[in-house]
Each structure stands twice: as structure tokens, then as C-alpha cells.
Amino acid sequence: METRKNPRPFIDEALIAPFRGMKDVLSLSCVVGDAMERNQVMDHEMKPRGADKKIIGPAVTVKLTAGDIVDCLDVFAVTRPGDVVVIDAFGELETSIWGGLMSSLALQAGVAGAVIDGSCRDTDEAKLLGFPIISRTYGPRASHTAYSGRKEPMEINVPVCCGGVVVNPGDLIVGDEIGVAVVPYGDLKEVYEKAKQQASREEATREEILKGASVEALLRKFGRI
Numbered sequence: 733m734e735t736r737k738n739p740r741p742f743i744d745e746a747l748i749a750p751f752r753g754m755k756d757v758l759s760l761s762c763v764v765g766d767a768m769e770r771n772q773v774m775d776h777e778m779k780p781r782g783a784d785k786k787i788i789g790p791a792v793t794v795k796l797t798a799g800d801i802v803d804c805l806d807v808f809a810v811t812r813p814g815d816v817v818v819i820d821a822f823g824e825l826e827t828s829i830w831g832g833l834m835s836s837l838a839l840q841a842g843v844a845g846a847v848i849d850g851s852c853r854d855t856d857e858a859k860l861l862g863f864p865i866i867s868r869t870y871g872p873r874a875s876h877t878a879y880s881g882r883k884e885p886m887e888i889n890v891p892v893c894c895g896g897v898v899v900n901p902g903d904l905i906v907g908d909e910i911g912v913a914v915v916p917y918g919d920l921k922e923v924y925e926k927a928k929q930q931a932s933r934e935e936a937t938r939e940e941i942l943k944g945a946s947v948e949a950l951l952r953k954f955g956r957i
Contacts, residue, residue, distance in 0.1 A: 734885070735806050735885070735886045735887070735888065736886070736887040736888065736890070737806060737809065737810060737888045737889070738810075738887075738888060738889035738890060738901070739810070739889065740792060740810050740811075740812065740815075740889060740901065740902075741889070741901050741902040741917075742902075743790045743902050743917070745814075747917075747920040747921060747924075748788075748789065748790060748814070748904060748920070750924045750928075751764075751788050751904060751906065751915075751920075751924060751927075752788050752789075754788075754927065754928075754931065755786050755788060757931045758934070759908070759910060759934075760786060760788075760906055760908050761773070761906055761907060761908045761910050761911045761912060761913045762910060762911075763927050763930050763931050763934065764906045764913040764915060764923065764927050765911075765913040766927075766930050767923050767924075767926035767927040767930055768913065768915070768919075768923055768926075772897055772913055772914045772915065772916070773897070773911060773912070773913050773914075774847075774894065774895025774896060774897050774911055774912040774913075774914065775895050775896045776911065777868050777869070777895075778847070778849070778866050778867070778868060778894075778895040778911055778912050779866060779867070779911070780864065780865065780866050780907070780908075780909055781852055781855045781858065781865045781866065781867050781870050782835065782845075782846075782852075782855055782858030782859055782861075782863050782864045782865035783858060783859050783861070783862045783863055783864045783865075784859075784864075784909065785845070785862065785864040786864070786906075786907065786908045787816055787844055787845030787847065787864050787866065787905055787906070787907035787908070787912075788816075788844065788904070788905070788906055788907075789814045789815055789816040789844035789845070789904070789905060790814070790815055790816065790901075790902050790903065790904055790905070790917075791815070791816050791817075791818040791847075791899050791900070791901060791902060791903045791904070791905050791914075792807060792810055792811050792815045792816070792817055792818065792888070792889060792901060793818045793819075793820070793888070793889055793890060793891070793892045793894075793899055793900070793901050794807050794817065794818065794819045794820065794886060794887070794888055794892070795820045795886070795887040795888075795890050795892045796819065796820060796821045796822065796824075796829065796850075796885075796886055797822075797885045797886070798822040798824070800885065801821055801824050801827045801829050801850070801875050801876075802829070802875055802876070802877045802882060802885075802886060803829060803834070803875050803877035803878075804817075804819060804829065804830075804834075804886060804888075805834075805837070805877075806886065806888060807888055808837055808838070808841050808843075810888055810889060811838075811841050811842075811843050812842070813841070813842025813843075814842060814843075814844050815842075815843055815844060816843070816844050816845050816846070816847060816905040816907075817838065817843055817845075817846045817847070818846075818847045818848075818892060818894050818899050818905060819846065819847070819848045819849065819850065819892075819894070820849050820892035820893055820894050820899075821848060821849055821850025821851070822849070822850070823849055823850060823868055824850040824851060825850070825851055825868065825869050825871070826851070826871065826873055827850075827851060827873050827874070827875055827876075828850075828851040828852050828853035828870065828871055828872070828873060828874060828875070829848065829850055829851065829852070829875050830846055830848055830852040830853070830865060830867070831852065831853045831854040831857075831874065832853075832854030832857030832858065832861075833854075834846075835854065835857060835858045835861050835863040835865070836857075836861060836863075838863060839861055839862075839863050844864075845863070845864040845865065845866070845905075845907060846863075846864075846865045846866070846867075847865075847866045847867070847894060847895070847905055847907060847912055848865065848866070848867040848868065848894075849867075849868055849892075849893070849894040849895055850867060850868055850869075851867060851868065851869045851870055851871050851873075852865050852867045852870050853870055853871060853872055853873075853874070855870055864907070866907045866911075866912055868895070889901040894914075895912060897912075897914045899914050900916070900917065902917040903915060903916050903917050904917065904920060933954055936954070937950060937954055937957065940953065
């Protein structure tokens with residue numbers, strides 16, 4: 733089976749840019765998840781393993797084959813600067829499919845980060861490079877590609893399941909030290925407006941708390957905490 737490589741879908745950067753402008757918002761994955769009423773949030777095992785940096789960008793997806801995990805070098809023929817590589821490795825915990833060289837190649841290609849439902853390695857190198865990775869786990873065992881020379885089967889830019897959430901090519905990935913939220917491309921405008929309101933409300937709430945406001949007063953003013 734060969735690599736099935738689909739083209740990158742059209743992505744309107746005007747819909748992505750406002751989310752990039754939220755990079756300094758505290759607990760951004762939580763804010764965006766709240767804007768989608770707690771939906772579209774990857775499970776709790778998906779945690780940062782590389783650089784301490786938020787991941788915000790459209791998804792380029794990779795679907796591997798259970799029991800035959802290979803390196804996904806071909807993805808860089810499709811990515812554009814600012815994209816996020818999202819890999820469905822079927823939750824494989826013992827074989828790492830992203831290492832230091834992949835982080836270096838991704839950085840060179842302008843990729844904003846990698847989100848992997850599986851394992852990565854060389855996390856010290858990723859931190860040194862300043863490249864953010866979120867994965868289910870990490871460990872030293874490499875894929876067989878370095879020994880077999882084989883880079884297939886693999887599918888690029890197809891719907892995948894990552895962290896328990898369906899991710900389509902072009903969906904927005906928002907990842908931070910807490911976790912990952914996935915915004916469907918068709919919902920970007922609506923979710924941004926809700927996320928912006930949520931972020932503003934939380935900032936105002938924090939200010940009121942520092943002024944000594946009671947729980948009752950906060951609920952009266954903001955409706956929630």
C-alpha cells in the first residue's frame with residue numbers, strides 16, 4: 733500500500749489569525765473548549781512533551797496503520813508555514829513516530845507544532861529547538877522506518893481520530909500546557925466570538941476577585957465563575 737497524499741484544503745487565514753492573536757490568553761485551550769460547550773476537547777492524556785509554547789494553527793492530518801507504524805516524512809510535502817501536524821497513530825504507546833529530526837524538519841518547514849495520538853521521543857531536543865509537541869506519551873523506541881526503509885502505508889489529509897476527537901484537514905488546533913481543543917473549520921467565526929467573550933469575562937472576573945468580590949457578587953455580575 734502506498735502513501736495516499738491528498739492536497740491541503742483551502743484555508744482562509746483571515747479566520748485563523750484572530751485565534752493566533754489570542755496566544756497570550758491564559759488557559760487558552762480551556763477558553764476555546766468552553767466556547768464549544770465542553771465539546772471538541774482531546775482526552776486528558778494528550779499533554780505537552782516539547783517546548784513550552786502554545787500550538788495554534790490549521791491541521792494537516794496523518795493517518796497511520798495500527799501495528800505498522802512508520803515515519804511520516806512525506807507530510808512535509810503538504811504542510812505550509814503555520815500548519816499543525818496531527819497524527820493518528822491509533823494510540824500506539826510503545827513505538828515513537830516523532831523524534832528530534834522530525835522536529836528539526838518541522839521547524840524548518842515553519843510548522844507550528846505536532847499533536848500525536850501515540851508516542852514521541854527526543855523531547856529534550858524538541859525543547860532545545862523550541863518546537864512544541866503534544867502526544868499521548870513518550871519513549872525511546874523508534875519506528876521501523878530507519879531499518880526497513882519503508883514509509884508506507886500512510887494517508888495524509890484525511891479525517892482522523894486524535895485524542896478521542898475527529899479532526900478534519902483544516903480544522904483549527906489550539907494546544908497548550910493543559911490540553912488540546914479542536915475547532916471545526918466551519919465553526920471558526922462563531923467559536924472565536926464566543927472565545928473572545930469568554931476570555932474577557934474571565935479577565936474581568938479575576939480583577940473583581942483581586943478587589944475582594946464575594947462569590948455571590950461574582951455570580952450576580954457574571955452569571956458563572
